[in-house]
């Protein structure tokens with residue numbers, strides 16, 4: 303690998319047309335999400351909505367939510383967005399909250415708040431712990447890593463919902479927070495929130511419901527008549543919630559809401575420094591400067607759609623989801639995992655290598671996430687997929703046929719080759735050669751045949767005995783990903 307060539311600021315200025323033209327060329331090579339073949343990364347509800355978001359965002363692009371007295375407009379937007387979200391989620395008058403840049407920031411704030419609340423109310427806790435089901439979003443692990451909290455991970459039941467008995471057993475004198483998801487990301491199922499919250503409340507422990515992906519969907523899904531268990535502030539014992547607006551509220555990226563049962567609890571979220579020569583510095587959330595654009599765009603979309611608009615979108619998304627779910631379950635060899643309440647599906651198989659299936663789908667232009675424990679393909683169905691649902695099923699049928707026709711070994715080695723090629727682009731040479739040696743089986747004894755289940759990279763990774771190796775490999779990959787490679791950006 304050549305040493306990266308340092309990129310400098312262009313010596314001369316370039317024309318606006320020139321700059322924008324290059325950007326458009328680059329954008330054309332990104333995944334195309336408007337045709338409904340991309341899952342989970344982009345939520346798209348049509349050109350009209352996109353146009354509104356663009357205009358609202360541009361109108362407040364330079365404004366800074368850090369100082370709401372300078373921008374009463376942003377203060378109005380944020381407080382009203384929080385208010386409308388709280389009321390959607392069964393929050394009484396005492397529920398308060400803030401906007402953040404995303405689910406991760408909302409979750410970081412909640413964990414930080416729980417730590418401060420415990421410090422104030424339970425000073426005996428020296429090594430705080432957080433109890434979370436294995437399916438909870440990694441943002442909770444990140445928060446533990448950032449804030450020095452010990453994560454205590456609990457198992458889920460066969461239906462992928464949190465195991466309440468395991469949670470009860472995991473709660474200790476040091477527990478500061480118990481977490482449930484509505485729904486969890488991997489299989490899209492809602493945890494038994496009422497029971498989790500009751501277990502926490504009994505011990506006077508805070509309980510967070512992560513409704514990042516479900517908060518702007520489940521209330522409408524319920525209104526449409528689909529069964530949705532209690533999951534919000536209506537449940538006693540739920541003390542905080544996170545709800546992303548840049549997911550099913552179809553807002554611009556960088557918008558989420560964090561909610562607390564009451565003001566007393568939220569005070570532990572705030573940060574104030576009074577001794578700075580630059581002035582007294584109050585900051586509600588993680589970030590300093592707060593982008594006005596995403597706050598404004600969130601307010602705009604909520605008013606533009608209203609309950610009527612969200613219900614209509616939710617109806618179409620749920621019809622699409624049910625169509626996909628039935629279609630998938632009708633294909634021999636694959637099935638939807640668990641009984642998801644809303645519009646997140648995971649496709650698993652007892653017979654086929656779903657990673658090989660995923661690669662077949664990739665070849666047909668689909669962008670699906672690969673999951674592990676158990677292996678599955680992930681679909682976050684949103685309004686963009688109303689148009690592509692028939693194509694998805696017919697492509698999936700073809701992919702399953704192909705996977706059935708080819709022998710395991712052939713598929714595996716084909717996938718292996720393409721995965722190795724992909725890896726070669728992002729892994730440093732020395733790590734790459736380690737991966738290849740594991741791939742080829744030479745790591746586990748000379749001349750060993752390629753084990754068919756380990757041929758796809760995920761299969762291979764799943765079978766590596768040492769998870770620490772994977773951790774290091776991914777760090778190496780990140781070193782490389784976040785390094786400028788001018789030659790790849792023509």
Ligand SMILES: *Cc1c(COP(=O)(O)O)cnc(C)c1O
Nearest residue numbers: 404405406439486487512514515
């Ligand atoms: C997306 C998501 C998050 C994290 O949100 P970001 O906006 O990606 O930071 C947390 N929890 C769940 C369940 C999610 O789906």
